[in-house]
Amino acid sequence: MEVLSNLQLGFAEVFTGYNFFFVIMGAFFGTWIGMLPGIGPATGIALLLPFTYDMDTTSALIMLGGIYFGAMYGGAISSVLINTPGDASAVMTAIDGNPLARKGRAGAALFICASASFVGGMLGLIGLTLMAVPLTEFALLFGPAEYFMMMVFAIVATSTLIEGSPAKGILSGVFGLMISTIGIDLQSSSARFTFGQPDLMDGINLLVVIIGLFCISEAFINIERFTTKTDQAPMPVGKLWITKAEWLRSRWALIRGAGIGFIVGLFPGAGGAVATAFAYAMEKRISPHPEEFGKGAIEGIAAPESANNASVSGALIPMLTLGIPGSASTAIMLGALMIYGIEPGPQLFQEHPKLVWGLISSLFVGNFVLLILNIPLIGLWVRLLKIPTEILTVIILLLALTGSYALQNSLADVGLVLVFGVLGYAMRKNDFPTVPMLLGVILGSMLEQSLRQALMLSVNDWTIFFTRPLCAGLLGLSVLCIFGPTIIAKLRRSVVGDPKV
Amino acid sequence: MRSVGFYARFSGEIFAASGIVIAVVYLYFSFSIKVPLVVDFLGPRFMPLTLGLIFLVFSIHLLVSEVRRKAASAKLVVPMTFRTVYSVAGSAGLSVFYFLAIEHIGYLLTSLVFVFVFLVLSQYGGIVKCAIYAVGIVAIFQLIFRLLLGVPLPTIFV
Amino acid sequence: MFSNMLRTCFAGLLVITGITALQIDAVAEEPKGTIKIIIPAGPGGANDLLARGIKDVLVSEKLVPNTVTVKNRPGGGGAVAWAAINRHKGDMTYLSTFMPGILTNDLLGASPIKYTDMTPIATLVFDNACYAVNPKDPLINSAKSLLKALKNTPEKIRLGFANAAGNHWHVAFASLADAVGVDIRKIPYTVFGSGGKVRTALLGGHINVSSIAFGVVSKFHEAGKLLCSAMATEKRIGGRGANVPTWKELGVNLTYAPWRGVLGPGNLTAGQIKYWEDRFRQLTTKPAWIKLAKRKSWNINFLGHKETMAMLKSERELYKTTLKKLGLLK
Structure with a gap:
């Protein structure tokens, strides 16, 4: 089979010279970088990229593969332990991961993260x-x-995720979309809401929003906790391994998450954030106990974490074959490819087979390395929880402030992070969900640009959104998401009879 | 400890009202976006205007439902105390100081002051203990960001 | 005696001032830290290829001792990237590329950035303007069917280009339409964030023609997935494009060549400009650059800072007239 000989070529490349060592180094440093709040795989790769400049191309890419998966796992660790996701795709892991950790099951949460990352990563790579x-x-x-x-x-x-008042969810999401309109319009190059400030012209950096909304507000909530003495005792560490019941509950979630992640990852631009949100929403929909979601449901960690790693493989397909990055992280990988003078495109697989299959094989190996490296280290990560809240809080604050400066070496970003931090805190105190706002910021400019491009192509004909088959299919799915649950409930009632009456 | 009555009672309304203000300001500035001579069908104003309108409608909706909800039950649910507000506001203030000072006295000094003052105010321990921790934490940050990642953090010595 | 002393002093002062003046003129300031090249478009387009090419040759020929990084900031026909580097006015470690879009953006009246807000350093190359079509498209699949569609069914054309309305690629197509007597305003068009995205849209059949730099589509042309129907060059370019006719051969009087160069943020000092101008002057003579230019289908055309400023000034007037003539500007 051709695939096998290709993989053979790739694995031979991975085990040549120091390459295997580079995978391990990448996975290890990636994990550490990914753990820093506000620094996800994208920033992590960007920060570590300069260290690979002097290496030969294949080795460098192989190391980057390790860093990528490592940083994703690191992001999951900080999501679970201190509720500060490293990037947009780790947000969903925090929703259930952190409550589970607060219940004293941090070990189980990290264990399921590691296994979900492994399963998702492996299935995605096979795909x-x-x-x-x-x-x-x-x-x-x-x-x-x-x-x-x-x-x-x-x-x-993703709006099916919203807890509580739908109006608040919509306001939060629309506010995110409004933020995405700040800066120079991508289509017409008009400056929008910049008030002549050069710092606003290139828009508000997504990571600034993430760091402010999640890290800073988390620090403020922590401060509240220790000043009101409501949560003085540090989180209990508890048993490290997951129970059999937990494993049985989550094993299919792992597979479903991987499937969703891989498929969503294929769509350029959708990326890990959408994949994890889908996987989470789906688990919640089909779960027999949806009320546990948000309070530490193990499937709620397994599915998005698996989807996240599988989406990486999905996103690599358009990146390698079309040169279209599917996410922020693949965009940086693409940049890395180009730094080494390789142009992705339909010809890439023929032109540089060693490199492409070497990269894919190194991802397989990196996945194994991470599993082996991280399961024994769970005890160490969990011990991080024993750090006193005051120290942890000041570290989170200082990291958020330093990290936001490090993004673009700009003080204006530090100021913006503070603004979003205070906003995030106020939103959380008033039961406004922050995740829709973040999704709004992520998808906003893409949503607007594609709408405007589509209408230019159809010469202002709005019916294309119903008449094009793929559009109609997606529209149908959206409608199903809104009305599906009600219809199913009604059908069930008409057949079985309303249990309440 | 007394609760922070006014804000706690009206925080929902204040939030919804500020939403209305934001929507109006946003819509006002949407109209002042320059439209170039050659432009697509929707142009740069369409999206902001649509978003602003949706935001306005839902803010008003929220305000109305908040007022109604309060009328139905006058119970206070937000357990906010002066101490909480002061400590959160205090750390926000400290962060603002950080933002303003870093340009003038450099990363190292600002961070030292920031961590030290934060730990002292949070009554973590004695002055000496706080100082030791501050030095330790800032040293690690220097190591990671300046040496390992090569971020050009601001210094006083140009 | 006293007046003698005064005179000596005065002469001394003059000499010192002269030396200082000379030094200001001659000493180039060197960049400290990482050089950051911000690309005013997404990956895969002409700006992207140019910026990455610059980076490769700067590093491989050891023209700068610093680390060089590149980053894409697409949007606003380049304005987003230029705004991003202008956050660091006077900092010579930030660079970006420019193209005629920098003039048309400002002429069309929306962009907040003019070329005078930035520091154009040098002009490096000009593109081979190519008119790419999809060979599988039922309506437009060759130069002949393109011309036919232009004349008979302009409303059925779906033109796509990077990366701002009314920019050089829009002008490139408008000039073709004008040459066959069709009003460009009748032709539906869509703007994409980079040449790479245009190429994908053309491959997927979402648009049916694009005015684009040949270097962006050359590989696809060679593989037969896309067809470069004709080029707006004086002569055939050879290499991968040897089989592509010029518009002149096809009886359309049209030549067009967008230029590209490198710029820094506003407020760079004379010394800083000099440093980069020298480096880029050296860069264009390096065999590595000449080889790369051949592969990427660029025509090397170096202009220093002063010449570039003069060129931009005269080109601005030229584009103003062209845009008016084409009906894109009132």
């Missing part, structure tokens, strides 16, 4: 290996109209 070339053709069918419906679908599907 990547088998489907990279055939799926290229399908990705081409996505034009602006399809992208727009995809974004709408993503927003509708």
